[in-house]
Amino acid sequence: MKRFFGLVSKEFQHIFRDVRTLVILFGLPVVMIVLFGYVVTNEIRDVKIVVWDRSGDQLSREAVSKILSSGYFILAGYLDREEEIESLFRSGEAKVAVIFEHDFEKNLVREKKAAIRLVTDASDANSAQLALNYLQGVLTGFFMSLDQDVSLPWAVDIKTRMFYNEEMRGVYMFVPGLMALILMLISSLMTSVTITREKEFGTMELLLASPLKPVEIILGKVTPYVLLSLVNAATIILLGYLVFRVPVMGSIWILMLECLLYITLALSLGVLISTHASTQQIAMVFSMVGLLLPTILLSGFIFPIDNMPKILQWFSSIMPARWFIVIVKNVMLKGTGMAFIWKETLILLGMTVFFILAALKRFNIRLE
């Protein structure tokens, strides 16, 4: 035990003495959360819209001026044919089209019912979704303010359609995906680099020649990163909650336990990588290309799995992050308990055991 703590405290000394490690460990999660949160997702400004006002009455004109005065949208022009929308989208002159039906005001007054159609260019899915949400908000607010003038009940039916990516699945819920990504990156990259560093600098030779068992060496190197990654997971959850109001609906303990499982998995992957890589550089490339990219692309974090070709769908099911994201979404956003995530948890558990065994088998008691 004394030996083990000797290793752990030495590893902490390495970590806290290396600025680069510290930046990656603690700066990266914060930067990524903020980047994704603000730049990529949450803020829209000066979205170009076109209007096809088939009604041309008082109310529709007021609605348009309300949209433009909200500050989020600027008018790119008026249309008179639906076909023009697509060419404007393609040329990038407009991102959203607002279409009022014939006799908009008349319908609303007489039948208490009128329709607006919103069409967006969803090739940039995040901003399209946001633009729609904002537009709906502005329009709903506007029609609510009419309450006094128009006798109730009435309804404005806002229909939306997203070009190019009609499904729009949970993209804006970036926190679970980001958690999967950051924990995978930090845990596997850091461990693989720290172990190969000992090989590269020749210190592993003396560790091996000491009475330490391989398990002790690995655990001693990995334990600090388990703790730090847990801190990271908590930071991400906290930042998501405080800054972006992403709640934790389910049990925080289940969530943290699942994080621990996923971290362990990523760490054992890191150890496995380190047993194959002889230098830090190789370990880094391995982790980046072999883990980070597939995690981003195939886990369903950015691209919906259902839209992938079959073969990539199969491939995505060996991505630990895919299952972790499902778990986190369930616990965090839907508030479900173990009953709904035991299958994914088992898959992660199985993967973890597999990687640990593979790593231990590869980790030699000798130099060869």
Place this chain on the structure above:
Amino acid sequence: MSVVIHRVDKSFKEFRALKQVDLRLDSGELFGVIGPDGAGKSTLFRIIASLLAPDSGRCEVNGFNVVRDYREVRRLIGYMPGRFSLYMDLSVEENLNFYARVFGTSVRANYELIREVYRHIEPFKKRLAKRLSGGMKQKLALSCALIHRPQVLVLDEPTTGVDAVSRGEFWELLESIRQEGITILVSTPYMDEAERCDRVALMQKGRVLDVADPSEIGKGDMLPIYALRSNREVYPFLKRIRKLEGCRSAWLFGDELHVTLKAPQHASAFRKEIAGWEDDSLKWVPISPSIEDRFMWLMTEAGEAGTAPGSMNENNSLSEDYKYT
């Protein structure tokens, strides 16, 4: 017997690093292994430190087999790899503490043993290892290897890349460690260091050529040896000498050449030949061989044994890689 190596073979793919190596170390002995780079010294030491398993043969440390009982071996051996196994981002003190804890002991418990070594670097104990000089790194690495009071100390080229003064100090430290009854096995490419050992083994190309007292090694049947000195450029001079008929071997020794002849009767023809080179600065003196000469002699002997006649220069060029001091 402290360390027993019996007919050990070791290959890395096609390359045969060790060929039928036999060595026996007495307890408390300061034993040197001398040989050029690639002779197999590090491989041999790694086998003794249980870091490599021999392909065949047997290796035991204090009666423990390095393959079967590697755990015991690792407890009683103090190993200092060729590259100092230090953490550069930790301080002197932290490195020492770490290795003490890894071996389940503490610096205080064994301070007496390392004091001689450690007192040289203790004033700098707060300094990071990367800011130490070569000599200080070497002393720190030695302290780390000693911290668990090993019974056998295995030092792989501890003086390589260290200045001459530190090297001298280092050998004095080894002497004092030996007083504690610790068996020391040390390798070096520097032949002058061989004289500091109780016994030395000369290795070349994976073989042990000779094991003897440093003053005795290679004696026996050595041929007369001549020193040749010239003001002319030394490499063309060496090449030219080697091409001469009757020259058995020639090697550089400082700024002169040391030459042995195939047979004593070649001497007069040889002298006549070089007299015809019209080099006034050229001098030819019979000398008594130094320990280095005896090593060179042994190495060329061994080289000849394994190759066809006529490929003499090839053998000698191996000796040119040899580090001189």
